[in-house]
Amino acid sequence: MKHYLDFEMKLKPLETRLEEIKRFYDVNDPHYAKEIKSLEKKIAKLEKEIYSDLSPWQKTQISRHLNRPRTLDYVDHLFKDYFELHGDRKYKDDPAIVGGFGKFNNLTVAFIGHQKGRDIKEMAQRNFGMAHPEGYRKAMRIMDLASRWKKPIITFIDTPGAYPGVGAEERGQAEAIASSMYLMFSLCVPIVSVVIGEGGSGGALAIGIADRILMLENSIYSVISPEGCAAILWRDGTRAKQAAEYLKLTASDLYQLKVVDEVIKEPLGGAHRNWKETFTNTEKALVRHLEEILSVPPEELKEKRYEKFKRMGFFLEEK
Amino acid sequence: MGFFRKKEEKEVKVHKEIDIKREIKKAEAEKEETLWLKCTSCMELLYRKEVERNFSICPKCSYHFPISVEKRIEFTFEPETFKEFYSELAPYDFLKFKDTKPYSARLQELKEKTGRNDAVVCGSGRIGEIEVLSAIFDFSFMGGSLGSVVGEKITRLLEEGKRRKIPVIVFCSSGGARMQEGIMSLMQMAKVTGAINRLKEDGVPYITVLTDPTLGGVTASIAMLGDIIIAEPKAMIGFAGPRVIRETIKEELPPFFQRAEYLLEHGMIDMIVDRREMKQTLHKMLSTILS
Incomplete structure (x- = not known):
């Protein structure tokens, strides 16, 4: 449909x-x-x-478009001989995060991503891409394998955020997110992240510590959803449109703020209007960035990754 | 039975949601001295002087009230040993963010009110004979939220700890991210996590003390990465705030949910330490680790 x-x-x-x-x-x-x-x-x-001339709010809507390709669609089109791994070996398998290994551009890489699901049934089963701690723990398991097998990692970001629930808190949502970021700073293999839809806060960042961060043209990346922001600041969720403007959450805004390294062009109207073109553009960008970082020595890679994030932030230094 | 029920009802009130804005307002309002104050936890009306004499601990239920950075320094370090670092760092409104008032105006106001540039104080001090580096969040400054300045100061402190091989202790109290700095606030979580990673990989102890409340992005980075995690009694600690969770699941939350005691029971923190014993506990711990 x-x-x-x-x-x-x-x-x-x-x-x-x-x-x-x-x-x-x-x-x-x-x-x-x-x-x-x-x-x-x-x-x-x-x-x-x-x-x-799309507004930030319209882009937010496109980033959540029901027909927009999801992580497994990218994997299916860009990867050969891929297989998915399941479970965190501690509690359960979280279908909101998928991951595994496959061949990308003749190179074996690990893939990890949020998976939103397409129809109502799958969306509910995958909790709309909102992960529990076990999702991040599964992601860490795959990162650890990639590190030991010396395979690069590609992560696909597409989540409204980490799930706010009793079980999630009980099992350490905050700890899982923090530990996942922590682990990504330890890895000596190349990591590229692509924001393909919604980059929702800590739940997105948990798999977003990368050497290169790419964003699709109509995807968003934000500290809080525009609705959440409006609800807190003005006690009025309907002012989301205005919040979307202030938050500077579009790909071009983030490129200007130097948070992302490249904006991947989408077909006119958005990824949902032409999947094939979206996959081709994404593949090209991924190949280019991976090639660049594959030549960097492992220890240097890790150091540079830290330096990249260390540069982020705006402040004055009064002398 | 009726007697018990009444007590239960009282305890349920403990889980009252934390409304950051209101908390800030309250914290601001508290500057104006009133004779009495109400305990956030047991709702008892308390004589302010008595609470203050008692390390700002409720004498009825031992809830630990938030305390100022100055008090925290006084309670934790040897007199006159705390030296502040990086106080020259200041925030600015790089997104031109405006909610009910412009972010720039908010910052100016808070600077005048608190005499501080942002929501964290970093420095070095002595606990007994042991030198430590420490960051202390100031909840009265925009709910202790994690902006660029907070991230930068803590990152510098952690790097200093790595360089000089000196333990780092962070006293957390924060509502989480700072929306007015948008994506840059989120990226501070990554930045400090990177610095924590480098400190810990060098085997330098990193201790976090979680005080009421520690929420959101600060919990999911600085707080939960402690080699040792200590909490103050009844402190609210979590990723999502209780109001968000209640609205999402449309159910009442379990008793003591997201309180320090609940986290201890679920294996998320190492211990709960009374404020009056915090200094001795830290000293004992550090001298054992470092010997």
Whole structure:
């Protein structure tokens, strides 16, 4: 099912009609060929109109789009001979985080990512990509394997945040997130993180300590969701739009703030409008950055990773 | 039975949500001396002087009230031995953030009120004969939130600890991230974690003392990474705040949820130490480790 956001709605009748023709009628019939052409023209024009100047709030909506590719979609398209690993060997398997090994660009790498799920059933099963401590502990297990097997790590970030629940707190949500970051600072293998959708706070950062941090054009990365921010600051969750502006959470904002190293271009309208192009762009960027860091000696890599994060922050130093 | 029920009800009140904004307001309001104060935990009305004489501990239920940085220094270090570092670091409003008032105005106001640039004081001091480096959060400054300055100061302190091989003790009290600094606040979690990693890999002891309240990004970095984690009695410690959890799960929270005692029971911290015994405990611990 194709899903439309409120500001995309104008596209719906045109695209539905286009699909209808392609599916049920003879496209070689000149009558329909003409209609297809005109429809495509209209869609292209409308796309430009809708998508050329997206606001931070619209980008937030796109980053959460139901049709947006998820971690396992990237893995499925970019990795060969991959397999998933399960469980933290301590408590349970958390389906909100997936991970395993596979061949990327002829190189064996570990992959770790949040997995949101596509339909309602899968979303509920995966808790909408909101991990419990065991999810981060599974991630750490895979990082540890990658480190011992000397394989690079690619992490895919796409979560509203770590799950706020009784069980999560009881089993040490804060400890799990802190330890995962801590471990990533210890590793001597190359790490690249890509924010593919929502980078929600500590739950995202827990698998985001990397040598290179990339972000898809319409993804977001923030200390708090715009809704949460509005609820706390103004006691009014409906002012999320305004909060999204202030938080500076878009890929281009974060590139300017020097938090991310590259913004990966998305097809017009967003990743959900053309998966293939999204995968190609992501693959290219990943290959380039991985190649660059693969040549760095392991100890230096670790040192540089620390230096990278150490530079982050803005303050004045009064003399 | 009725007698017991009443007591239970009283205890439930212990889990009252922490409302950061209100806490800040309260902390500010408390500057104006009133004769009486109400215990946050047991709701008893207490004579302020009596509480203060008692290390700001409730004489009825031994809840540990938040204390000022100055008091913490006085209770922890040998007199006149604490030297502050990095006080020249100051925050600024790089995102041009504005909620009910601009972040820049908020900072200016707090600077005037507290005489401090930001929410943490770092320095060195002696506990007995042992020299330690220490960071102390100031909850009255924007809820002890983790901004760029807090992150930078603590990172520098940890690097100093690594360089000089001197143990680092952090006294936490924080509502978590500082929204007004957006993503940079989040990145401070990573930054300090990197510095903690380097200190600990060199075998330098890193001790955290969690006081009421320690929440969010500070718990998920600085606090829970302690080689040894100590908490003050009844301190609220957690990742998500109780209000967020209650709204998410739409259920009442278990008794004593996210309190120090609950965390000890669940294996998340090493010990709960009364404020009056904190100095001796730290001294004993450090002299044992370092010998």
